[in-house]
Amino acid sequence: MPCLTGEGGALLEFDGITLRLGDFTLHADMRIAPERRVAVIGPSGAGKSTLLALVAGFLAPEAGRLLWQGVDITQEPPGARPVAMIFQEGNLFPHLSVYENVALGVNPALKLGAGEKARVMRALERVSLGGMEARKPAQLSGGQQSRAALARALVQDRPILALDEPFAALGPALKVEMLDLVREIADERRATVLMVSHDPQDARRFAEEVIVVAEGHAAPPRETAEIFADPPEALRDYLGG
Ligand code: ADP
Numbered sequence: 044m045p046c047l048t049g050e051g052g053a054l055l056e057f058d059g060i061t062l063r064l065g066d067f068t069l070h071a072d073m074r075i076a077p078e079r080r081v082a083v084i085g086p087s088g089a090g091k092s093t094l095l096a097l098v099a100g101f102l103a104p105e106a107g108r109l110l111w112q113g114v115d116i117t118q119e120p121p122g123a124r125p126v127a128m129i130f131q132e133g134n135l136f137p138h139l140s141v142y143e144n145v146a147l148g149v150n151p152a153l154k155l156g157a158g159e160k161a162r163v164m165r166a167l168e169r170v171s172l173g174g175m176e177a178r179k180p181a182q183l184s185g186g187q188q189s190r191a192a193l194a195r196a197l198v199q200d201r202p203i204l205a206l207d208e209p210f211a212a213l214g215p216a217l218k219v220e221m222l223d224l225v226r227e228i229a230d231e232r233r234a235t236v237l238m239v240s241h242d243p244q245d246a247r248r249f250a251e252e253v254i255v256v257a258e259g260h261a262a263p264p265r266e267t268a269e270i271f272a273d274p275p276e277a278l279r280d281y282l283g284g
């Protein structure tokens with residue numbers, strides 16, 4: 044894999060992107076500054092998951108380019124992208140142990156050398172799952188399952204974390220705990236984070252910037268405090284009142 048982190052800032056650019064899914068069209072023309080924590084918010088069906096799938100390489104645009112540090116990655120397959128993704132659900136394989144679920148992030152064939160095994164154990168420690176590596180996902184609480192999914196993203200060691208409503212199933216206290224953990228980890232690793240949420244409070248708590256996706260348009264990121272202080276129409280409609 045090419046070296047995807049480096050000096051000088053790792054800018055993610057959506058250059059005139061048009062992506063079609065049946066009748067639905069997503070447009071994005073914007074830049075995400077290096078090492079930023081960005082919330083992606085907007086109504087259901089607006090295209091938030093589509094935007095993340097585009098970044099992760101699961102969907103291809105019909106026009107435009109996606110650039111990372113100035114390099115066109117539009118044609119790169121998901122495994123070659125600088126992106127680790129966590130989905131809303133289905134992140135863990137129920138028949139595999141916690142260790143194996145995380146190890147998949149290093150090697151899908153689960154053949155790991157000693158150094159790689161140590162990396163998996165370190166990631167589990169980092170998310171406070173040390174000692175639980177032999178358990179199956181069903182033997183974990185919801186919060187612990189989220190931590191296991193996060194550990195798998197960590198071992199991939201990619202500079203962009205794409206999180207598609209990963210903590211939507213957690214209660215408020217656990218969700219706040221996970222958001223804080225992701226923020227700490229993102230800071231440690233100087234990662235760029237794109238996190239979809241339908242909860243504006245998540246954006247306020249977690250994100251430095253907000254992208255509003257509405258009616259198939261992803262608007263350029265704006266500073267969180269500023270956008271909530273003076274919301275554009277699409278955000279006002281979404282927030283209501
Ligand atoms: P969000 O995550 O904001 O709720 P999505 O990105 O999942 O929205 O979906 C955006 C739009 O694309 C929706 O209107 C959805 O119905 C449509 N869509 C999603 N997947 C497909 C598909 N495979 N074929 C056609 N339309 C799709």
Ligand code: MG
Binds near residue numbers: 091092093
């Ligand atoms: Mg979605």
